[in-house]
Amino acid sequence: MLTRRSILAAASVAAIIFSSAASAQTPITIGAIEILTGPNNKYGIAIKNGFDLALEEVNKAGGVLGVPLAIAYEDSAGNKDQALNAARQLIGARKVPLILGPTLSNEMFAVGPVAVERRIPIVGTSTTANGITAIGPYVFRTSLPEADVIPVTLRTAKEKLGVKRVAVMYGHDDAFTKSAYDVMKGAIEKLGLETVATETFGSKDTDFSAQLTKIKALNPDAIVVSALVEAGAGILLAKKQLGIPDSVRVIGGNGLNSPQVPQVAGAAANGTLVGSPWFIDKADEANKSFVARYQAKYNMAPDQFAAQAYDTLFIVAKAITAAGEANPQKIRDALGKVTHQGVMGPFSFTPDRDPADTSGVVVIEMKDGKFQIFK
Amino acid sequence: MLAQQLLNGLVVGSTYALFALGFTLMFGVLGVINLVYGFYLSLGAFIALFATQAGLSIWLALPAAALTTGVIAVVLDGLLLTPLRKAKAPELSSLMVTLGGTLFLYSLANLLFSTDIRRFPVGVVDATAYDIAGMRVSMTQLLIMGAVVVMVSALLFVMRGTRLGLGLRAMAERPDTAELMGVDSASLVRLVSLICGTLAGACGVLIGLNYNAIQPYMGEVMMLKGFAVIILGGLGDIRGALIGGLLIGMLETLTAGYIASTWKDAVGFVVLVLTLWIRPSGLFGRLAAKRA
Numbered sequence: 001m002l003t004r005r006s007i008l009a010a011a012s013v014a015a016i017i018f019s020s021a022a023s024a025q026t027p028i029t030i031g032a033i034e035i036l037t038g039p040n041n042k043y044g045i046a047i048k049n050g051f052d053l054a055l056e057e058v059n060k061a062g063g064v065l066g067v068p069l070a071i072a073y074e075d076s077a078g079n080k081d082q083a084l085n086a087a088r089q090l091i092g093a094r095k096v097p098l099i100l101g102p103t104l105s106n107e108m109f110a111v112g113p114v115a116v117e118r119r120i121p122i123v124g125t126s127t128t129a130n131g132i133t134a135i136g137p138y139v140f141r142t143s144l145p146e147a148d149v150i151p152v153t154l155r156t157a158k159e160k161l162g163v164k165r166v167a168v169m170y171g172h173d174d175a176f177t178k179s180a181y182d183v184m185k186g187a188i189e190k191l192g193l194e195t196v197a198t199e200t201f202g203s204k205d206t207d208f209s210a211q212l213t214k215i216k217a218l219n220p221d222a223i224v225v226s227a228l229v230e231a232g233a234g235i236l237l238a239k240k241q242l243g244i245p246d247s248v249r250v251i252g253g254n255g256l257n258s259p260q261v262p263q264v265a266g267a268a269a270n271g272t273l274v275g276s277p278w279f280i281d282k283a284d285e286a287n288k289s290f291v292a293r294y295q296a297k298y299n300m301a302p303d304q305f306a307a308q309a310y311d312t313l314f315i316v317a318k319a320i321t322a323a324g325e326a327n328p329q330k331i332r333d334a335l336g337k338v339t340h341q342g343v344m345g346p347f348s349f350t351p352d353r354d355p356a357d358t359s360g361v362v363v364i365e366m367k368d369g370k371f372q373i374f375k
Numbered sequence: 376m377l378a379q380q381l382l383n384g385l386v387v388g389s390t391y392a393l394f395a396l397g398f399t400l401m402f403g404v405l406g407v408i409n410l411v412y413g414f415y416l417s418l419g420a421f422i423a424l425f426a427t428q429a430g431l432s433i434w435l436a437l438p439a440a441a442l443t444t445g446v447i448a449v450v451l452d453g454l455l456l457t458p459l460r461k462a463k464a465p466e467l468s469s470l471m472v473t474l475g476g477t478l479f480l481y482s483l484a485n486l487l488f489s490t491d492i493r494r495f496p497v498g499v500v501d502a503t504a505y506d507i508a509g510m511r512v513s514m515t516q517l518l519i520m521g522a523v524v525v526m527v528s529a530l531l532f533v534m535r536g537t538r539l540g541l542g543l544r545a546m547a548e549r550p551d552t553a554e555l556m557g558v559d560s561a562s563l564v565r566l567v568s569l570i571c572g573t574l575a576g577a578c579g580v581l582i583g584l585n586y587n588a589i590q591p592y593m594g595e596v597m598m599l600k601g602f603a604v605i606i607l608g609g610l611g612d613i614r615g616a617l618i619g620g621l622l623i624g625m626l627e628t629l630t631a632g633y634i635a636s637t638w639k640d641a642v643g644f645v646v647l648v649l650t651l652w653i654r655p656s657g658l659f660g661r662l663a664a665k666r667a
Binding site: 172199201207213214216234242264266 | 632
């Protein structure tokens with residue numbers, strides 16, 4: 001109790017200091033709720049780094065509406081109640097005209113309704129679950145949901161490898177792998193591919209030989225897999241062990257887009273195709289310069305979360321400029337019209353406040369333990 | 376394809392049998408359902424992992440990890456179960472104590488090693504799969520099947536053909552009478568714990584090698600299957616563990632291969648229920664009335 005009370009006290013003191021500072025200097029301060037402490041803080045830290053790098057550039061170029069832009073960070077620690085308190089604090093005490101974040105989809109499901117009720121636009125940069133923007137008309141997101149990435153991966157495989165007949169495998173006891181499977185199934189039908197077999201497995205299974213032996217006999221052009229790292233790596237190993245040729249690629253969802261896959265599956269992971277909303281080796285100038293500056297400032301390589309945050313801050317700054325004043329309603333209306341050419345590719349919002357453009361999606365393939373752009 | 380599926384089933388079944396051997400022995404002789412048993416499997420795998428990472432050959436790491444696990448099993452058994460044996464506590468107490476123990480140990484392992492999956496260093500065993508009469512089989516798969524044959528034969532020989540086995544069987548039948556006949560039950564308990572821990576540890580290493588997936592909870596996943604296997608085979612029976620393991624592994628594989636993979640996990644338990652209806656004490660089980 002004591003610590004909690006002292007935190008509250010410290011927070012209110014900070015709020016008073018900050019608000020008086022704001023009236024003296026009058027920068028426009030927007031709020032951000034991210035996971036800055038706890039086991040998942042690598043996501044929140046990457047996002048904060050992305051925001052801060054972009055903020056530096058926005059302010060170097062003159063800020064917004066003639067004043068500097070500032071971000072008031074609140075830590076959610078990955079806890080949706082704490083995220084909720086942070087949102088109430090930012091909206092009620094700090095009077096921010098816009099909130100960035102929170103980091104996780106389930107935090108957004110808690111925080112989003114409050115923002116909608118108080119009519120404050122809230123922009124998630126990493127919330128990819130289904131139904132995020134359906135929370136209400138003030139909830140935006142800039143991260144491409146998996147439902148937009150998988151179809152691009154499959155289309156690329158069809159066009160570049162001539163894939164026509166596929167076998168599908170998915171983990172049937174996990175919400176994430178099941179929902180990715182639903183997307184895969186839809187995309188496969190839309191592309192007119194033939195599904196020769198649909199096989200399931202449990203997320204804790206280690207043996208996939210029965211399913212893959214069956215698939216081998218059906219001789220598909222590729223195997224579409226919705227799995228988390230553990231099962232995904234096991235499938236790749238069993239595929240090689242059973243002698244399914246390397247020309248039969250494994251096409252994965254976001255679950256296989258992990259550096260852990262080659263660590264476990266080794267050479268068996270070679271040739272795996274996945275789609276990603278962003279990739280570090282993307283060759284365009286904007287991305288190269290972003291990666292270099294990020295590396296210089298933080299002494300580590302940016303990840304997808306940092307890239308998404310970086311673009312988002314420019315999008316928000318453009319919206320505030322277009323709104324003409326730091327008014328939540330006007331910023332919300334302006335966000336819908338913003339277009340931006342960022343490190344993720346061309347960006348605009350759909351009428352439902354989701355990302356409209358999938359042309360930034362990069363299909364990558366595993367080669368000798370590392371992903372690289374699939375050509 | 377059928378031949379390959381039968382081989383797949385044989386390999387999966389062998390891992391189940393390998394796991395169930397020590398588990399059933401523990402129950403048969405010591406009369407406890409020791410839930411910590413699954414943890415021994417994880418432990419064996421991790422010890423061998425660290426040993427091979429330190430540069431030890433797998434052919435040394437495998438027996439070393441298995442034996443170390445056996446010794447740790449003796450210590451844990453002494454800590455958790457010996458006080459209960461002295462107090463002649465009912466079977467339910469030992470179940471609860473080992474449940475608590477296993478939760479604690481998994482959490483500890485999780486804290487120390489994290490849940491990330493790891494694998495043995497690439498190349499510790501020859502990973503190439505051989506083509507034999509149209510079937511693909513790897514070195515580790517042969518190793519697993521071989522280990523089952525060796526361990527089952529050795530256990531059956533010890534139990535049936537030696538004085539030690541006679542003592543163990545006597546102890547399983549009536550511990551107090553056995554002691555009156557000159558059986559040193561305390562040291563036999565330690566010996567059984569050592570054997571069971573060693574079996575579980577070896578099984579963990581082999582499974583880790585075969586599937587390249589080592590993580591703290593790997594034993595817990597096997598535990599559910601292990602239960603089904605020993606109940607199907609008959610609690611405490613070595614042949615039962617072998618036949619039960621092979622049967623469930625084979626059925627799962629054939630179900631996934633020829634019916635639907637969605638049914639794979641259900642089929643083992645359906646067979647279990649059907650068997651228990653017809654033979655309530657399992658395929659090889661004796662009637663449970665002996666303690667009455």
